[in-house]
Amino acid sequence: xxxxxxxxxxxxxxxxxxxxxxxxxxxxxxxxxxxxxxxxxxxxxxxxxxxxxxxxxxxxxxxxxxxxxxxxxxxxxxxxxxxxxxxxxxxxxxxxxxxxxxxxxxxxxxxxxxxxxxxxxxxxxxxxxxxxxxxxxxxxxxxxxxxxxxxxxxxxxxxxxxxxxxxxxxxxxxxxxxxx
Amino acid sequence: xxxxxxxxxxxxxxxxxxxxxxxxxxxxxxxxxxxxxxxxxxxxxxxxxxxxxxxxxxxxxxxxxxxxx
Numbered sequence: 001x002x003x004x005x006x007x008x009x010x011x012x013x014x015x016x017x018x019x020x021x022x023x024x025x026x027x028x029x030x031x032x033x034x035x036x037x038x039x040x041x042x043x044x045x046x047x048x049x050x051x052x053x054x055x056x057x058x059x060x061x062x063x064x065x066x067x068x069x070x071x072x073x074x075x076x077x078x079x080x081x082x083x084x085x086x087x088x089x090x091x092x093x094x095x096x097x098x099x100x101x102x103x104x105x106x107x108x109x110x111x112x113x114x115x116x117x118x119x120x121x122x123x124x125x126x127x128x129x130x131x132x133x134x135x136x137x138x139x140x141x142x143x144x145x146x147x148x149x150x151x152x153x154x155x156x157x158x159x160x161x162x163x164x165x166x167x168x169x170x171x172x173x174x175x176x177x178x179x180x
Numbered sequence: 181x182x183x184x185x186x187x188x189x190x191x192x193x194x195x196x197x198x199x200x201x202x203x204x205x206x207x208x209x210x211x212x213x214x215x216x217x218x219x220x221x222x223x224x225x226x227x228x229x230x231x232x233x234x235x236x237x238x239x240x241x242x243x244x245x246x247x248x249x
């Protein structure tokens with residue numbers, strides 16, 4: 001503790017505006033990093049899946065699995081911290097809602113589903129072109145599979161949002177009741 | 181974070197206290213730029229920072245941060 005106190009004394013006080021601005025900057029970086037990692041992982045998995053058509057064996061390299069695990073752990077940690085602080089959403093309208101704002105989260109889940117459809121179709125299309133050649137790219141089949149995955153993702157995201165909402169509301173109640 | 185309206189009360193109080201932006205910033209644990217932005221109405225400070233500024237300048241929150249209308 002003395003070391004931490006000494007460290008804090010050495011650096012001095014933090015400027016609240018710059019601290020808030022830095023948080024925004026890091027948020028942008030976090031979103032860019034997680035977004036690009038999602039694209040990379042999706043593409044890697046699609047590439048492995050398309051290669052398995054040729055080689056009869058689906059091989060996913062260790063680094064891809066490591067990044068996947070890292071991404072999932074990071075998102076899980078962020079979600080747990082968010083719930084522990086009783087935060088549902090940064091918008092007052094949704095954060096203060098007593099009942100689950102199904103419209104808002106339904107919209108967000110649907111948008112996530114659409115993103116997955118596009119991502120699936122493009123990543124698989126590029127992977128097919130790379131491994132099998134342009135004439136072997138089945139855009140309609142990829143679209144159909146993407147839609148299936150997108151619908152599944154939407155339902156899953158909606159369920160996750162609902163669980164986060166319930167957990168965060170429960171935490172909010174405990175915090176306001178002084179039962180921390 | 182942008183209030184859009186210049187805080188002349190703060191600027192006048194700081195000049196009356198014969199302090200520069202840098203001196204006030206050091207006294208309240210903020211940067212000179214933050215004080216400048218508060219005076220320019222481009223940053224809405226926290227209550228903690230408002231209180232620290234008021235104590236340093238010997239003013240009340242009403243005198244420095246209350247906006248009429």
